[in-house]
Amino acid sequence: MNRLTGKIAIVTGASSGIGHATARLFAGEGANVIVSARRQDELDALVEAIARDGGTAVAVSGDVCDERLAQRLVDTALERFGGLDIAFNNAGATGAMGPVPDMALSDWHETLDTNLTSAFLGAKYQIPALLQRGGGSLLFTSSFVGHTVGMPGMAAYGASKAGILGLVKCLATELGPNGIRANALLPGGTDTPASITNAPDAGPEVLAFVENLHALKRMATPEEIARAALYLASDDASFITGTAMLVDGGVSISRT
Numbered sequence: 001m002n003r004l005t006g007k008i009a010i011v012t013g014a015s016s017g018i019g020h021a022t023a024r025l026f027a028g029e030g031a032n033v034i035v036s037a038r039r040q041d042e043l044d045a046l047v048e049a050i051a052r053d054g055g056t057a058v059a060v061s062g063d064v065c066d067e068r069l070a071q072r073l074v075d076t077a078l079e080r081f082g083g084l085d086i087a088f089n090n091a092g093a094t095g096a097m098g099p100v101p102d103m104a105l106s107d108w109h110e111t112l113d114t115n116l117t118s119a120f121l122g123a124k125y126q127i128p129a130l131l132q133r134g135g136g137s138l139l140f141t142s143s144f145v146g147h148t149v150g151m152p153g154m155a156a157y158g159a160s161k162a163g164i165l166g167l168v169k170c171l172a173t174e175l176g177p178n179g180i181r182a183n184a185l186l187p188g189g190t191d192t193p194a195s196i197t198n199a200p201d202a203g204p205e206v207l208a209f210v211e212n213l214h215a216l217k218r219m220a221t222p223e224e225i226a227r228a229a230l231y232l233a234s235d236d237a238s239f240i241t242g243t244a245m246l247v248d249g250g251v252s253i254s255r256t
């Protein structure tokens with residue numbers, strides 16, 4: 001399939017999980033991909049795997065809280081590939097969990113910086129490059145947590161992911177006249193290193209609990225979320241902007 005032939009795409013959070021699967025899928029669909037995260041070794045292995053499959057990717061490591069990384073990612077897209085068409089701002093972390101009265105302000109800021117301010121920084125530098133191209137697709141990873149579901153102990157995470165939805169709506173209206181779409185992808189429980197089901201102390205009962213929250217009675221694979229990212233990023237979603245797309249196995253509507 002060649003749904004992204006000739007496109008240039010940034011994917012953050014590409015060293016594992018959803019971002020890793022999406023980078024491979026985008027490259028397999030013909031995009032030149034700039035992959036980013038903090039762990040250089042994982043990025044290098046990803047670039048090699050994409051090359052082995054006949055694709056093209058380049059790694060730029062750094063922290064999404066760092067404004068200079070946002071700039072470097074776009075500079076790399078322009079210098080190496082001549083433009084930017086798609087940005088999947090996906091990097092994120094659950095952050096410190098616990099009741100609000102016990103939450104340190106520094107932990108709150110760290111989660112908001114990693115999940116929400118990073119999205120703003122990404123967009124800030126990506127938009128001028130997309131404008132030069134005459135259009136494009138901005139995509140952000142939010143979550144069902146903070147949108148359709150509240151979970152105790154996840155106030156900072158939920159607030160950061162809900163904040164992305166406000167950012168997306170405003171970006172969609174700011175950029176729609178210029179042919180740039182902005183959307184949020186809201187995964188349900190997905191089997192990645194970030195999932196609480198993969199925490200060192202999580203037993204089988206945690207997995208069973210999380211699976212049962214979903215109408216489909218299972219978690220997603222990263223590849224299933226990647227396919228939704230491909231849809232939103234590609235011209236198949238040419239009339240979709242400002243939306244919050246749940247790809248959540250029914251966790252938002254299930255009451256059983």
Ligand code: NAP
Nearest residue numbers: 013015016017018037038039063064091092189190192194
């Ligand atoms: P993951 O496998 O842990 O991936 C998270 C990615 O973000 C990693 O590549 C990590 O790379 C990167 N990252 C984290 N903090 C970063 C920072 N400060 N600077 C740069 N990169 C950073 O987990 P995932 O599940 O695929 O998570 C991807 C996104 O999906 C996140 O936004 C997450 O909130 C969201 N999400 C996940 C689920 C789920 O159930 N898994 C559900 C809803 C939403 P490095 O550690 O190498 O920097």
